[in-house]
Amino acid sequence: MSSESSTRFSIGYAMPPKKLDSFIQPSFLDHAKSRGINLVPIDTTTKPLIEQGPFDCVIHKIYDEEWKKQLIEFSSKNPNVPIIDHPNAIEKLHNRISMLQVVKGLKFGYHSEMCCVPNQVVIEDSESMLSDPSVLLGLKFPVIAKPLAANASAKSHELSLVFDKDGLNGLKPPIVLQEFVNHGGVIFKVYVVGEYAQCVKRHSLPDISEEKLGTLRGRVPFSQISNQAYVIEEVEMPPMSFINDVANGLRLAMNLNLFNFDMIRDATAGNKYLVIDINYFPGYAKMPSYETVLTDFLLGILNRKPSEATSLELKECQESG
Numbered sequence: 067m068s069s070e071s072s073t074r075f076s077i078g079y080a081m082p083p084k085k086l087d088s089f090i091q092p093s094f095l096d097h098a099k100s101r102g103i104n105l106v107p108i109d110t111t112t113k114p115l116i117e118q119g120p121f122d123c124v125i126h127k128i129y130d131e132e133w134k135k136q137l138i139e140f141s142s143k144n145p146n147v148p149i150i151d152h153p154n155a156i157e158k159l160h161n162r163i164s165m166l167q168v169v170k171g172l173k174f175g176y177h178s179e180m181c182c183v184p185n186q187v188v189i190e191d192s193e194s195m196l197s198d199p200s201v202l203l204g205l206k207f208p209v210i211a212k213p214l215a216a217n218a219s220a221k222s223h224e225l226s227l228v229f230d231k232d233g234l235n236g237l238k239p240p241i242v243l244q245e246f247v248n249h250g251g252v253i254f255k256v257y258v259v260g261e262y263a264q265c266v267k268r269h270s271l272p273d274i275s276e277e278k279l280g281t282l283r284g285r286v287p288f289s290q291i292s293n294q295a296y297v298i299e300e301v302e303m304p305p306m307s308f309i310n311d312v313a314n315g316l317r318l319a320m321n322l323n324l325f326n327f328d329m330i331r332d333a334t335a336g337n338k339y340l341v342i343d344i345n346y347f348p349g350y351a352k353m354p355s356y357e358t359v360l361t362d363f364l365l366g367i368l369n370r371k372p373s374e375a376t377s378l379e380l381k382e383c384q385e386s387g
């Protein structure tokens with residue numbers, strides 16, 4: 067393939083080893099290179115970011131405070147270099163309550179489908195959860211117990227399906243208890259890359275009938291059940307116009323470009339969708355054509371006019387205004 071223009075761009079990337087292994091594939095590096103983009107690793111351990119580069123853009127998935135300080139310092143010295151995305155915006159996804167707050171405020175054009183979140187409560191301490199029934203706010207069992215923190219640790223993906231109050235014994239707050247919604251055993255995973263969205267189907271927990279529920283006790287732990295990309299033919303996809311509106315609504319409301327969200331369809335109401343999880347910088351390498359989608363997005367950012375504010379600048383304006 068020939069380069070689209072003679073200008074070459076340099077994009078710095080910073081991410082943990084697991085992400086480097088999955089995201090930085092030779093097929094992606096080669097494709098980006100053929101279109102004028104050099105992807106350059108950022109040294110996050112031995113050298114400050116401001117001493118590296120020059121970069122035309124920085125992409126990252128590193129969560130500590132030290133990295134955030136480095137990004138802000140880099141951005142103040144290089145105000146025209148886009149940082150994808152702003153650490154404050156990413157931080158909202160590190161808590162399973164704040165991550166879904168944005169869904170409630172979504173506004174978009176007419177669709178016969180609707181989009182909401184399951185009933186949920188946050189439990190800060192074991193004592194209140196076990197002794198005070200009011201903290202459950204009338205939540206209906208079964209519920210899914212999820213660690214409140216969604217901070218990329220293995221622990222943050224250790225979930226449990228809880229069938230009754232006894233099943234809450236031994237859970238370690240802070241946790242979110244979220245009503246389990248029957249959804250036909252399939253989730254829709256929507257990958258968002260700027261204005262682009264792609265929806266794939268993944269296996270999920272099976273439905274639980276009222277009859278079966280009467281026989282189930284306690285809780286069952288599970289983890290990352292929707293991460294394998296199997297083909298699921300028979301389930302109908304949500305309409306693409308609806309997916310695009312939800313994806314765009316979330317992107318604009320969160321001021322984020324690179325994320326995915328997990329959505330289920332309520333088995334008892336075919337037009338009711340529930341967003342259950344939003345992830346920053348997900349496993350894009352599992353998204354078909356990720357090399358071209360990501361390269362198109364990066365070229366779009368790099369070819370923006372300097373007058374178009376970067377993600378970091380935009381957010382700072384919002385915060386100070």
Ligand SMILES: O=P(O)(O)O[C@@H]1[C@@H](OP(=O)(O)O)[C@H](OP(=O)(O)O)[C@H](O)[C@H](OP(=O)(O)O)[C@H]1OP(=O)(O)O
Nearest residue numbers: 084085088217218219290293343345347348349350
């Ligand atoms: O590793 P992968 O490819 O399974 O990607 C994980 C994502 O899987 P998905 O693309 O949604 O199937 C995964 O999505 P889920 O939370 O499992 O829905 C997370 O985004 C995970 O990142 P983190 O551990 O939450 O920071 C992602 O892990 P990292 O690659 O960021 O470590």
Ligand SMILES: Nc1ncnc2c1ncn2[C@@H]1O[C@H](COP(=O)(O)OP(=O)(O)O)[C@@H](O)[C@H]1O
Nearest residue numbers: 184210223244245246247270271292328342343
């Ligand atoms: N409220 C819910 N109702 C039904 N299934 C759910 C619900 N919440 C989560 N799940 C199932 O559990 C999986 C993991 O939950 P999720 O919130 O996406 O956590 P993680 O961040 O570890 O992916 C989902 O992909 C889905 O299969």
Ligand SMILES: [Mg+2]
Nearest residue numbers: 292328343344
């Ligand atoms: Mg998930």
Ligand SMILES: [Mg+2]
Nearest residue numbers: 216343344345
């Ligand atoms: Mg997640």
